[in-house]
Amino acid sequence: MPIELAALPWDRTALEPHLSGDTLDLQHGRHQRAHLDAVNALAPAAGLGETALEDLVRTAQGTLQGHAAQAWNLAFQWRCLKPAAAGGGGEPQGALADAIVRRFGDATRFRQRFATVALALQGSGWAWLLQRPDGTVSVAVTCNTASPITGDDRPLFGLNLWEHAYVLDYREARGRYVEAVWNVVDWAAVASHMR
Template structure:
């Protein structure tokens, strides 16, 4: 089964002024290249019939990198919404309060991790196996799919996600990211 490029769940201009259509176009081109690379690299591996999530969990080397990037990007699109922003809702909000420090503290910690990552990668809000929330960031194709955490929210820290709009200012990109975060989608992923 060939891995397909998922449709963007909103118009390319829907996240403006926070994320421009030009940035989404560049970002989608990168996502498309990852999907195409996965399909080429899958040939002859015995993993061809698996869904992308399982390919990520089982692959190694270049296939893993491309599959994880393809999955991470598809997940990232589902973390954003033209009606996003604000603060967490529902059970996610309750878990944040129980964690201590409230949303403002968690957002600062997330930003600290994202800004502290040297080079390209991903920052994540995850649910730990014990039900608690956690924050993590990792380089390259880092993804929670390879562990026990459930991904709730992803922030792409590769340059194609922010360079056209923010140039070398990742902090300004993070400010824009928080304006379009889809908390309802993150809440729905809780287990």
């Protein structure tokens, strides 16, 4: 059974002015759809036609695994975002805020560390807020289509650092893009990913 492209959880323009509808069309309507089309074409030939997307990321290899990982990463990113008008942005709360304070000192230093790591990545990939097996949080990047769900860390928040994620809105200014995204992070959704 083919894996379908899920609709965005809000209107394509709902994250404006931070992320434009055109950028979401490019990321969701074009790139995520293309990755899922590739998965749906490659999985049956690999004997994995009935395998869930997350399981493909963990078990498939080569091109199939790369397409599955990028499709999963994008779907995960959408679940971590929320329009500012609907309560996106602000600061983390509760256990997530406590974990961030323990690791980084405060939310401002966390955002600075996240930006530093995101900007240090040469080329394409993803920036992540992760929960380690011991419950602590950390910031990391993965290159290209790699996904942290193939390891022991639990992704809490993921941000696409491929150029098409920001070039329409911010040109080559990846730092401005990272800064803008904090206005639309759904901290309750991020916290819900914790163990």
